[in-house]
Amino acid sequence: MTSLLIRNASVLGGEVRDLAIADGRFVEVEALADPGRVIDAEGLIALPGFVDLHTHLREPGREDAETVLTGSQSAARGGYTAVHAMANTAPVADTAGVVEQVWNLGREAGWTEVVPIGAVTVGQQGEQLAELGAMARSAADVRIFSDDGHCVADPLLMRRALEYVKTFDGIIAQHSQEPRLTEGAQMNEGIVSSELGLPGWPAVAEEAIIARDILLAEHVGSRLHVCHLSTRGSVELVRWAKSRGVAVTAEVTPHHLMLTDELVRSYDPLYKVNPPLRTRADVDAVRAGLADGTIDVIGTDHAPHTAEHKCCEWTAAAMGMVGMETALAIVVEAMRDHDFGWSDVARVMSSRPAEISGLPEQGSLAPGRGANLVLVDPDAAVRVDPNEHATLGRNNPFAGFEVSTRIVHTVLYGHQVVADGSLTTAHPITEGGSWIV
Amino acid sequence: MRHLLSTTDLTRDDAVDLLDVAEEMAQVSEREVKKLPVLRGRTVVNLFFEDSTRTRLSFEAAAKRLSADVINFSAKGSSVSKGESLQDTMQTLAAMGADAVVVRHAGSGTPHRLATSGWIDVPILNAGDGTHEHPTQALLDSFTLRRVRGGLPASGPAEGARGTDLAGSTVAIVGDILHSRVARSNVHLLNTLGAQVVLIGPPTLMPWGVEEWPAEVFYDYDDALAAHEFDAVMMLRVQLERMHQSFFPNPREYTRLWGLTPQRYRALPGHTAIMHPGPMNRGFEICAEAADSPRAVVLSQVANGVAVRMAALYRLLMGTESEGRS
Numbered sequence: 001m002t003s004l005l006i007r008n009a010s011v012l013g014g015e016v017r018d019l020a021i022a023d024g025r026f027v028e029v030e031a032l033a034d035p036g037r038v039i040d041a042e043g044l045i046a047l048p049g050f051v052d053l054h055t056h057l058r059e060p061g062r063e064d065a066e067t068v069l070t071g072s073q074s075a076a077r078g079g080y081t082a083v084h085a086m087a088n089t090a091p092v093a094d095t096a097g098v099v100e101q102v103w104n105l106g107r108e109a110g111w112t113e114v115v116p117i118g119a120v121t122v123g124q125q126g127e128q129l130a131e132l133g134a135m136a137r138s139a140a141d142v143r144i145f146s147d148d149g150h151c152v153a154d155p156l157l158m159r160r161a162l163e164y165v166k167t168f169d170g171i172i173a174q175h176s177q178e179p180r181l182t183e184g185a186q187m188n189e190g191i192v193s194s195e196l197g198l199p200g201w202p203a204v205a206e207e208a209i210i211a212r213d214i215l216l217a218e219h220v221g222s223r224l225h226v227c228h229l230s231t232r233g234s235v236e237l238v239r240w241a242k243s244r245g246v247a248v249t250a251e252v253t254p255h256h257l258m259l260t261d262e263l264v265r266s267y268d269p270l271y272k273v274n275p276p277l278r279t280r281a282d283v284d285a286v287r288a289g290l291a292d293g294t295i296d297v298i299g300t301d302h303a304p305h306t307a308e309h310k311c312c313e314w315t316a317a318a319m320g321m322v323g324m325e326t327a328l329a330i331v332v333e334a335m336r337d338h339d340f341g342w343s344d345v346a347r348v349m350s351s352r353p354a355e356i357s358g359l360p361e362q363g364s365l366a367p368g369r370g371a372n373l374v375l376v377d378p379d380a381a382v383r384v385d386p387n388e389h390a391t392l393g394r395n396n397p398f399a400g401f402e403v404s405t406r407i408v409h410t411v412l413y414g415h416q417v418v419a420d421g422s423l424t425t426a427h428p429i430t431e432g433g434s435w436i437v
Numbered sequence: 438m439r440h441l442l443s444t445t446d447l448t449r450d451d452a453v454d455l456l457d458v459a460e461e462m463a464q465v466s467e468r469e470v471k472k473l474p475v476l477r478g479r480t481v482v483n484l485f486f487e488d489s490t491r492t493r494l495s496f497e498a499a500a501k502r503l504s505a506d507v508i509n510f511s512a513k514g515s516s517v518s519k520g521e522s523l524q525d526t527m528q529t530l531a532a533m534g535a536d537a538v539v540v541r542h543a544g545s546g547t548p549h550r551l552a553t554s555g556w557i558d559v560p561i562l563n564a565g566d567g568t569h570e571h572p573t574q575a576l577l578d579s580f581t582l583r584r585v586r587g588g589l590p591a592s593g594p595a596e597g598a599r600g601t602d603l604a605g606s607t608v609a610i611v612g613d614i615l616h617s618r619v620a621r622s623n624v625h626l627l628n629t630l631g632a633q634v635v636l637i638g639p640p641t642l643m644p645w646g647v648e649e650w651p652a653e654v655f656y657d658y659d660d661a662l663a664a665h666e667f668d669a670v671m672m673l674r675v676q677l678e679r680m681h682q683s684f685f686p687n688p689r690e691y692t693r694l695w696g697l698t699p700q701r702y703r704a705l706p707g708h709t710a711i712m713h714p715g716p717m718n719r720g721f722e723i724c725a726e727a728a729d730s731p732r733a734v735v736l737s738q739v740a741n742g743v744a745v746r747m748a749a750l751y752r753l754l755m756g757t758e759s760e761g762r763s
Contacts, residue, residue, distance in 0.1 A: 186545075190645060191645075191646045191649055194644035196545055196546060197545040197566070197568035197569030197621060198545045198546065198569075266549075267553075268553075311522070311524055312522055312524065313523050313542065313544045313547040314545070314546045314550060315543070315544030315545065315547070315567065316544065
């Protein structure tokens with residue numbers, strides 16, 4: 001029996017006590033006969049390991065931008081014990097073969113639990129359904145389906161997808177972007193885009209799809225997840241849907257909680273992202289939505305790109321930002337003026353996303369559950385330096401930010417993968433094995 | 438002034454100074470030997486990622502009249518079309534010893550990016566970037582307006598405009614404001630120089646949030662003509678590709694509602710100058726009667742373009758300390 005004792009941690013920022021782990025699960029402290037390894041967590045906050053519903057690990061296809069290994073290491077450094085790998089790889093994760101490949105790469109890497117997301121449509125082309133059932137029944141056990149990067153714009157196809165995944169209690173995670181309203185779009189449509197002469201991406205292009213999808217989900221009684229919601233109107237729509245009892249969940253990124261389109265005045269492609277950075281009013285609205293539970297989770301939309309896709313003119317640059325290693329710190333800074341404690345952080349970054357994805361071993365510190373845990377220093381003084389990060393992507397928009405929160409230790413199924421902020425050893429599992437004995 | 442990227446970077450004094458230097462340059466254009474030795478040995482690169490024969494020729498003439506060596510770099514047929522990055526292009530030009538780069542690009546903000554990227558450390562002149570800005574066009578428009586307002590010849594050598602701005606004048610800009618870099622640069626510069634700006638065009642071709650701009654907005658051309666006695670009416674070119682994107686039903690309706698038709702032309706006050714950045718779509722946004730009238734200053738705008746580009750190159754490469762104002 002391998003065991004681990006966490007001493008004097010402030011659990012969810014409250015009571016200071018010990019946490020005991022044996023054979024990959026949390027156990028009662030009294031049940032731990034031999035403490036084995038001990039982590040002194042004096043002054044640290046214990047939270048359940050984070051679960052990211054939205055990352056781009058780029059493998060297969062763009063291993064120059066990120067691999068499942070480097071993305072997993074980045075996740076571990078960011079306190080994530082589970083990450084969901086988006087389907088827009090090359091080839092697209094639209095078959096059981098590709099999702100199993102990604103799933104296996106994650107298990108072999110052993111830094112975080114990699115949960116593949118399957119594409120909704122073949123090749124993410126928006127024309128016909130991918131083999132959703134085959135992906136759901138594969139070893140990867142896919143439950144979340146998304147064409148992220150593209151919107152499932154065809155209303156009939158979206159309706160069919162929502163209905164079909166009821167077969168296996170699946171969920172459609174929609175990238176809400178009306179394609180005709182965003183042709184050639186380069187940034188948020190507003191005062192700044194008009195001045196800069198960059199084609200605009202209007203809020204209505206997001207809100208129109210969210211409104212439609214809410215009505216579809218209600219009509220067919222299915223589960224809808226709204227990816228990276230970014231506008232004030234979107235928050236209002238999701239709030240309205242929840243008041244009607246529609247099974248909708250919503251996600252916001254750290255960057256949409258913190259940054260505005262004013263940054264685009266620099267024409268620095270570091271700030272080019274999809275959906276685009278919005279206005280101050282939108283930032284205030286997504287913060288309020290996160291605080292009151294309208295927005296369920298933080299999803300990083302971690303999107304690494306090689307330097308050549310960012311070191312160019314704005315209009316030629318790729319869209320996307322990395323963010324797993326700064327997510328917690330940015331969420332804490334963004335929510336400072338709200339009544340938003342550590343238990344709220346645990347809710348939006350761990351327990352709620354685990355619940356949405358159906359991961360029973362993630363998202364909880366309770367005895368019997370998977371021993372996935374992060375220990376956080378709440379009084380650190382950190383200057384964000386993307387060059388120190390594990391991700392291959394250097395496109396982190398928070399470079400130079402002074403933040404007060406630091407990931408100290410990360411424990412994946414009882415194995416310490418990060419110690420004092422640095423990667424230790426991986427916790428891989430071999431074919432047929434399991435993290436829980 | 439390190440670069441010329443946007444007219445928002447110009448104060449009133451910067452702008453008046455540039456126009457005054459351009460007045461000096463306009464004198465040169467009438468000499469038998471149209472050349473000043475001030476930029477001898479300097480190399481100006483015209484880096485055109487987008488075709489624009491008129492603007493490139495104007496910059497080339499300006500640089501040559503100041504005795505600079507000119508290298509024309511057209512993206513077509515160069516390694517750029519084979520996938521060379523902007524960074525490599527710029528570092529190559531820097532290694533060749535460029536002293537200034539005039540850049541035209543279809544992407545808004547590219548000159549700004551070149552000026553701030555660290556790839557090359559020379560003055561950058563924006564010769565038109567996407568739908569963002571075209572600062573030398575706005576400068577030549579203001580130069581022309583300043584002349585016209587003072588009752589002076591619209592181009593060529595003249596005395597009397599130096600030191601003045603455009604306070605008290607009213608200028609209409611008509612047409613596709615949304616996609617027009619000329620309109621953006623003019624709105625800023627005309628305001629800086631004290632002019633009142635009136636934007637006229639279909640709502641589909643107005644930028645989002647235009648009501649926040651320092652300009653009065655009319656959707657109805659005739660309402661605007663009834664409300665103001667314009668010192669100038671600046672007609673914008675409507676790009677052919679807009680004709681079939683439902684910005685307006687068809688060219689005939691556009692002409693009826695927003696064209697400078699003979700009826701509208703005849704209704705203008707006698708002193709209103711007719712301006713157009715060229716090339717004109719005759720019979721579409723402007724009728725031949727207006728385009729060919731004595732009040733049309735379109736060719737003067739072209740002539741003044743060389744003078745203001747000379748002034749801009751001179752100021753960027755020589756600075757303000759060594760200036761030799763008469």
